[in-house]
Amino acid sequence: MRRSMHRAGATMLGRLLSEPAAPTDRPSCGCGHRARYHDTRARQLLTMLGPVEFQRGYYLCPHCHQGQSPRDRELDVEGTGFSPGVRRMMAAVGSETSFEQGREQLELLAGLEVTSKSVERQSEAIGADIEAGDRKEIRRAKQLELPEVCTLAVPVFYIEMDGTGIPVTVKERAGRAGKTEGQPARTREVKLGCVFTQTTTDEDGRPIRDPDSTSYVAALETAEEFGLRLYTEAWRRGWSGARQKAVLGDGAVWIWNLAEQHFPGAIQIVDLYHARQHIWELAAKLFPNDERTRKRWAALCVDRLDTGKIEALVKILRQLRPDSDKLAQDVDNDADYFERNAERMRYPKFRAQGLFVGSGVVEAGCRTVVGKRLKCSGIFWTVRGANAILALRCCRLSSRFEDYGESRSRAA
Known part of the structure; x- marks a missing residue:
């Protein structure tokens, strides 16, 4: 029944996506000239309803002889055989489990037959696209080109930081010293930061984290680079408007260096x-x-x-x-x-102010954001691949994945 409904839906979708020939259109070419209508060509995509075939206009530039189909750009399917919906589905499963298990889940739950390599490529491609957007915002923050943040001020704004190692390929750890003297490194450190807010305390004066207020950033990068990443996220979340600010972490020197540099004036608390x-x-x-x-x-x-x-x-x-x-x-x-x-x-002082004295949120994040996906047995990461999946997981666990999909639709 499901296959029959999907086939019927795919037929209807193909008709909806097909566009009539428009010989009068003259889309721009990359060489600076205008392309001319050449003919109508068929295109096949794997969509959430299964394979779909549709017709679209094909244009050829008389100057450089490069062809293009503006309809592909409009539908955000240039250079890929998968619809945006299927690509997001592959990214979702690829961010949660191994690429092979993700392939199995898509076949079982959605009836979509793809290869594990396709799941890997699409997951990392979307993760890399999210990371590229993050880096664009980081560059803006570095130049102090920060947007106005329209948000209600919260009583307490928290930032927590920690690091955790993940297994990487031999090439990615070459020349790095391990934790044991004389032994080579087996892992690389992912730096993880989380941002959350607190509005109230319980009847005993213990702080209560605001529901759904936690967002994450993570990457394999230097402390200097990570500091800008976390600063950008804090600003986006309304750091400047918080009445009280606190930074929590363990005793690692890099954490407090970043706190002094990017979050001056915040209360600094070592995890009890x-x-x-x-x-x-x-x-x-x-x-x-x-x-x-x-x-x-x-x-x-x-x-x-x-x-x-x-x-x-x-x-x-x-x-x-x-x-x-x-x-x-x-x-x-x-x-x-x-x-x-x-x-x-000074824990009695912090408790008297109704503040958290433990960095349990970021420590839990090390397990759920990083460990659950990037510390699986037998998996060794490249820095590029790890950062792509980390960006994807942070986006999803920070409840911004649908926003990313909408931004892609608007750009198309």
């Missing part, structure tokens, strides 16, 4: 749970065979952390005298970490 993890990991190294002492010591340090008494916590660490040089270096590193981020760890 990441800071606690530092304490528990150090406790395991200090007291590997004494669980009771380990728990008691860690609880003391966590109490100092939770109450914002960072100077007291640093003092506890500085007074330690480990036996091994390696452990002494670990203790010094953690003491420096807490000392460097002391003002970002």
Whole structure:
């Protein structure tokens, strides 16, 4: 029944798409001259209703002898055998699962037979097109050519940043040092940022993230490039009109450098749970065979952390005298970490203002935006392919994929 309805619909669609001959039209050619009507030619497309054949005018330039069919440009099907709807369907499945599984889903759910390579090409092509649009906006932001953002001011505006590694091809990691000294890199770091807002708190004063307010940006790129990307997204979302602004992240230096550069004046908060993890990991190294002492010591340090008494916590660490040089270096590193981020760890003060003190949104994003698709077993990415899929996933998970489709229709 479905196949029969699709065939009937495809026949009707072919008639609707066919255009009458218009010999008087003289479309422009790339060489600067005008093309002339030559004849009417058939064209076949795979549409959401299946294969469709339609007729359209073909024009030839008498100067450079290049042919064209303006109808193809009007329908946004130049250089492709797939309709815009089918291309978006392939991009949607390709952004969620492997290209082969995406091919199977299209055949099962929509009755469309395509190759896994077609799913890959269309997914990456649309992702690259979205990324090109993002970069255009980033260049405008770099030149301070920012549009006016008409939006209601929100009480609190948050920005969170993090990084997570993805497997890449041997060529993409050549010459890069790995996390283990003397070992080559096996991954490249994707930088992920998320933007969301908060309007209210619950009855206990805990912050509540506004529903559907989270948007994402991500790419394999330098911190400098990523900073502009996140700044552009924050501006687009109405950063300038927020009454209160906060940046959350772990202790990575690049995060706070970007916060100082692009978001001056924002409250900076180190993720509380990441800071606690530092304490528990150090406790395991200090007291590997004494669980009771380990728990008691860690609880003391966590109490100092939770109450914002960072100077007291640093003092506890500085007074330690480990036996091994390696452990002494670990203790010094953690003491420096807490000392460097002391003002970002005044958790009682942040809680009193009804602010988030954990960067759980971006950490969840590392799993859902990046990990779910780009950390699949046996898949190794090129930078170009990874960035295309990342742009596509961020667009979809930020609820802007339909906007992209509409913009393509308007451009056509």
